[in-house]
Amino acid sequence: MGLAKTEIFSKSQNDIANWAKVLGHPARVAILQHLFKINSCICGDLVLEIGLAQATISQHLKELKTLGLIQGTVEGTSVCYCINPENWLKMKHILTDFLNQDAFENPCC
Amino acid sequence: MGLAKTEIFSKSQNDIANWAKVLGHPARVAILQHLFKINSCICGDLVLEIGLAQATISQHLKELKTLGLIQGTVEGTSVCYCINPENWLKMKHILTDFLNQDAFENPCC
DNA sequence: TGATTTAATCGTAATATTGCAATAAATTAA
DNA sequence: TTAATTTATTGCAATATTACGATTAAATCA
Numbered sequence: 001m002g003l004a005k006t007e008i009f010s011k012s013q014n015d016i017a018n019w020a021k022v023l024g025h026p027a028r029v030a031i032l033q034h035l036f037k038i039n040s041c042i043c044g045d046l047v048l049e050i051g052l053a054q055a056t057i058s059q060h061l062k063e064l065k066t067l068g069l070i071q072g073t074v075e076g077t078s079v080c081y082c083i084n085p086e087n088w089l090k091m092k093h094i095l096t097d098f099l100n101q102d103a104f105e106n107p108c109c
Numbered sequence: 110m111g112l113a114k115t116e117i118f119s120k121s122q123n124d125i126a127n128w129a130k131v132l133g134h135p136a137r138v139a140i141l142q143h144l145f146k147i148n149s150c151i152c153g154d155l156v157l158e159i160g161l162a163q164a165t166i167s168q169h170l171k172e173l174k175t176l177g178l179i180q181g182t183v184e185g186t187s188v189c190y191c192i193n194p195e196n197w198l199k200m201k202h203i204l205t206d207f208l209n210q211d212a213f214e215n216p217c218c
Numbered sequence: 219t220g221a222t223t224t225a226a227t228c229g230t231a232a233t234a235t236t237g238c239a240a241t242a243a244a245t246t247a248a
Numbered sequence: 249t250t251a252a253t254t255t256a257t258t259g260c261a262a263t264a265t266t267a268c269g270a271t272t273a274a275a276t277c278a
Contacts, residue, residue: 001267002233008160009135013142021133025236026118026126029207033122036210044254051117053238058256060236077245077254085211092208098138099201101145102194110237111263134266153224162268167226169266186224186275 016098019091022067027052027060032083035070041080067091125207128200131176136161136169141192144179150189176200 006014022028030050035042046061047054061081064070068087072079115123131137139159144151155170156163170190173179177196181188 001231002235002265004134004136004234004266005161006135009139013135013138016138017133017135020129020138023204023207024126024130024133025113026115026122027113027236029122029125029129030118033210036212039212047255052114052236054255055239055257056237062256072255074245074255077252079255083211088211092211095132095208096205098132099204101142102192102197102201103145103148110261111235111265113236113264136266156225161266163225164227164269165267168268171226181225183225183275186222188225 015094018067019095022063022069025060027057028064031057031060031064032069035081035083041073041075041082043075043080044078046081124203127176128204131172131178134169136166137173140166140169140173141178144190144192150182150184150191152184152189153187155190 004017009017023032027050031046034046034049047057050057052060061070061072065072068084069091070081071084072081074080113126118126132141136159140155143155143158156166159166161169170179170181174181177193178200179190180193181190183189
């Protein structure tokens with residue numbers, strides 16, 4: 001069906017999955033890394049930085065915006081993007097908690 | 110096209126995306142959480158625990174196995190699954206490093 | 219042996235994702 | 249105003265993902 005049965009899972013489980021999902025494409029990983037590297041808004045040139053068509057980059061930016069990981073402000077003819085610190089931290093805590101659930105006794109098999 | 114252009118990204122970026130991707134479905138999140146909760150192998154009853162059909166669970170288990178996050182050993186007519194600690198740690202470090210790249214000066218916009 | 223149990227695989231359907239050309243929209247520059 | 253620049257949106261094609269019924273495979277039980 002291609003459609004996840006989100007209703008049978010908890011909000012927490014869906015949150016973890018949704019944050020992970022948006023990081024699940026190398027283009028979005030690269031965009032976020034570049035924004036951190038610049039450490040300020042970047043106006044334009046993301047298309048040159050990543051090697052994909054303008055329409056494709058725009059689509060990935062939209063997904064990052066929808067989840068709130070980045071924000072864009074119009075600056076003349078271009079748009080300036082930067083990381084949204086609050087939502088990055090929110091994601092970071094949710095995913096870190098998930099990743100830190102390990103203890104590894106595993107006394108079997 | 111539905112096919113990510115992985116070749117234009119670094120191995121590191123693809124690794125991050127691939128680990129994130131496997132966590133990008135609530136069923137797989139739930140499976141991993143259950144394995145941690147049990148903290149030992151679980152033989153059977155994952156289908157009952159998660160509310161999806163047996164074929165669907167088996168498919169998700171296969172993805173987790175392919176990435177090496179879980180391992181299964183045959184035990185009679187059933188299969189016992191548990192977390193693979195080495196690969197969990199590997200994933201944890203890769204994703205944690207990515208999540209910790211923040212510093213948040215952001216002196217613009 | 220034959221029946222039962224359990225998990226993997228196959229086949230199929232429906233939806234999602236990725237990518238890009240073409241176009242539209244919005245702003246600036248001449 | 250017109251042209252140029254930049255980003256968003258639309259439309260489409262191809263592949264991926266999700267889900268599940270049916271079947272198969274493998275081991276155990278009677």
